[in-house]
Amino acid sequence: MSGHEQAAELPVIAAEVPRNLEAEQAVLGMMMRSKDFIAEAVEAIRPADYYRPAHELIHCAVLDLYAAHEPVDPFTVAAKLTERGELVRCGGVNYLHSLVNNARSIAHAARMLGRVRETALRRRLTEAGLRIDELAQSETPIDDVVAAAVAEVFAATDQDPTATVANLADVMEGALDEIEAIGTVGSPSGIPTGFHELDQMTGGLRPGQLVVIASRPAMGKSTLALDVARSCAIHHKLPALLFTPEIGRNEVAMRLLAAEARVPLHLLRSSNMTDDDWTRVARRMPDVSEAPLFIDDSPKLTFTEIQAKCRRLRQRNDIRLAVVDYVQLLDYGLRRFQSRYEEINEISRHLKILARELEIPIVLLSQLNRGPEHRIDKRPQLFDMRDSGTLEDDADLVIMLHREDAYEKVSPRAGEADLIVAKHRGGITGTITIAFQGHYSRFVDMVRERSLPEQQHGEADEPTEPARPTE
Structure with a gap:
């Protein structure tokens, strides 16, 4: 049997999708315990960063309540999910209570935010790799494959929710430099x-x-x-x-x-x-x-x-x-x-x-x-x-x-x-x-x-x- 035939018989092992359900649960539990932490979570992750779809639905319900200046706790979140017909998909009221009861501290939840964001990035890169592989195996012209591969990687990594936020003091320094350059150089x-x-x-x-x-x-x-x-x-x-x-x-x-x-x-x-x-x-x-x-x-x-x-x-x-x-x-x-x-x-x-x-x-x-x-x-x-x-x-x-x-x-x-x-x-x-x-x-x-x-x-x-x- 040739080397190529042996390689063809090797089983294809699917890569495990990166995820951290414990970190997701810790984040959601703390969001239902502390409004201050909700603001921190909004700046760090997006709803699509969750691996489990139910967790994304809970996150969105929390954000809607927070935006409406309403109380955020397992009862109000359950009511919001019931209104949308999503409570059963999210594990019911008992699951929401378990998330809150298992939340340790804001410091711990903050560390878990980083892990949710990291695993989401790894997941996007994995998905991008699969799409690139599919393109590479197709009849698509190689120049298009290379361009699409670069675009996929950039799209997967360009997901920082805080990237567009800047402190005015930092902005003013650059603005003043530009004004000074215009005034002194005259060009x-x-x-x-x-x-x-x-x-x-x-x-x-x-x-x-x-x-x-x-x-x-x-x-x-x-x-x-x-x-x-x-x-x-x-x-x-x-x-x-x-x-x-x-x-x-x-x-x-x-x-x-x-x-x-x-x-x-x-x-x-x-x-x-x-x-x-x-x-x-x-x-x-x-x-x-x-x-x-x-x-x-x-x-x-x-x-x-x-x-x-x-x-x-x-x-x-x-x-x-x-x-x-x-x-x-x-x-x-x-x-x-x-x-x-x-x-x-x-x-x-x-x-x-x-x-x-x-x-x-x-x-x-x-x-x-x-x-x-x-x-x-x-x-x-x-x-x-x-x-x-x-x-x-x-x-x-x-x-x-x-x-x-x-x-x-x-x-x-x-x-x-x-x-x-x-x-x-x-x-x-x-x-x-x-x-x-x-x-x-x-x-x-x-x-x-x-x-x-x-x-x-x-x-x-x-x-x-x-x-x-x-x-």
Whole structure:
């Protein structure tokens, strides 16, 4: 008999589910004896942390009585469970009395709280492991399996009820540091976008923000997003992550070189570069090559993959910004939805949660509906996003990109673009005019008051020039 045949005959031993019924009983007994302990229990565990379903029902009944400022004891809990038709399932009045009678002390029950929480975590990890194993044995693509496995582990361990609670004194220290940095340095406290007026208006892109850049097709929103990533990674040496399902990594590299070296993009794609062009490229190549910019050009990108990769690179490389181009190209992942509208809603909501979790700004690109094309001035409005689900609600900052010359070939505003800050949670809104240099694949400030990287290498800055046809 071969080794494989012997292994196949070995019995499969099911792992015992982690549980501690004694600890659960001690906690519930003390909750029915001391209202002070109820508050402690609420901060430490959740109803779903109990292994025995009956204990979860008792816990919920206690919480309902506590919230209604009613007495909490075996009699009132029994009455509440009877009202819900759950008393028999919970062992009856005698069981409730036994829980109270066997409760020792608040100190002992507090230790038992820790054990209930620990066994619940072990149980969730065990369940996550089973789901991961099932996926690994299926025909699911391996990249999806890896992304789902990471998501499962994070979901299983991200269950601390007190994680969002902070003492105001601790919060104020960080807030004062941020205020002081703004006042003394005079620069954005968040990630600089590379556009002076926009940074002045917003303070830069803040940790935890979901920033939506929206426009009709062919306005240059991918170029604008790349400008933001370029400012972060090349000009300020802050690690950034760029997701570009539609644009390959080589194309991204060429656009970065064109923007930084001020060499027309179509020349980089051809063999017509002059010696001066090569000199410009060579001068900027080291800074571009050494920039901490990570590019993911997976053609079929899912939110699950974005979540896993952002978490991994945040942990390993301390990324400070993530850019996703664009939401209408994404799938959620392994979950299925009744409509595309519902799926985009879920992607938007979870990207906002991810930004808060990782404490980085996430820039999400989105296409607008056809509303602007039916208006005389073609300018986008905030309600043009409504066909994209809850993006408007989830976003902290909404920047709409508009170019008049995209509609009028002969325009007095040729080469100009408007950044319409249509939503700014906790801040001002308005319109900022910048210049579009499509031949360099970049946007720039209309009046550049600060030195650019080219100047640092001894080159004089050039005046803002009108756009040429986009390559």
